[in-house]
Amino acid sequence: MKREASRAISFVVNGAERTYKGPAFKRLIDVLREDFGLTGTKEGCGEGECGACTVLLDGKPAASCLVPVSQVHGRKVETVESLARGESLNPLQRSFLEEAAAQCGICTPGILLTAWSWVKAGGSADPEAVRKHLSGNLCRCTGYQSIVDAVVKTVKKRRAA
Ligand code: FES
Numbered sequence: 581m582k583r584e585a586s587r588a589i590s591f592v593v594n595g596a597e598r599t600y601k602g603p604a605f606k607r608l609i610d611v612l613r614e615d616f617g618l619t620g621t622k623e624g625c626g627e628g629e630c631g632a633c634t635v636l637l638d639g640k641p642a643a644s645c646l647v648p649v650s651q652v653h654g655r656k657v658e659t660v661e662s663l664a665r666g667e668s669l670n671p672l673q674r675s676f677l678e679e680a681a682a683q684c685g686i687c688t689p690g691i692l693l694t695a696w697s698w699v700k701a702g703g704s705a706d707p708e709a710v711r712k713h714l715s716g717n718l719c720r721c722t723g724y725q726s727i728v729d730a731v732v733k734t735v736k737k738r739r740a741a
């Protein structure tokens with residue numbers, strides 16, 4: 581146990597190299613929130629079902645409540661804190677604001693990251709395709725139409741730019 585507790589795990593978080601020292605099986609969500617102070621990542625079910633804790637792992641959505649921190653050694657993690665630049669929202673965040681796609685906000689960081697992976701990868705503006713991509717992220721407040729509308733709007737804006 582002692583050897584495990586002192587193991588250093590290094591990975592890139594939001595573009596910066598970070599090192600964590602502690603139990604290798606600590607959940608990634610807890611390391612992000614408790615050790616690195618990145619509290620934008622939210623916990624819902626804690627069982628891999630709701631998507632609230634989604635981060636991007638090497639650019640792909642992953643449930644950080646299911647990932648032991650040891651599995652991210654040498655990899656790249658992006659949290660919701662990576663999206664805005666200071667006071668300047670990223671285009672997807674702006675669309676969420678304009679379309680009122682967030683209410684309580686618990687699901688929002690995870691949905692933003694799942695949706696951002698779609699937008700960045702050049703995903704289509706087809707609402708059904710967007711819904712399918714977001715199917716692992718649950719929201720109990722808004723219904724999904726405004727969320728899908730915000731993603732579609734962002735894709736269209738990027739294509740028009
Ligand atoms: S909190 Fe991780 S999937 Fe629900």
Ligand code: FES
Nearest residue numbers: 683687719720721
């Ligand atoms: S905004 Fe409350 S759960 Fe989605």
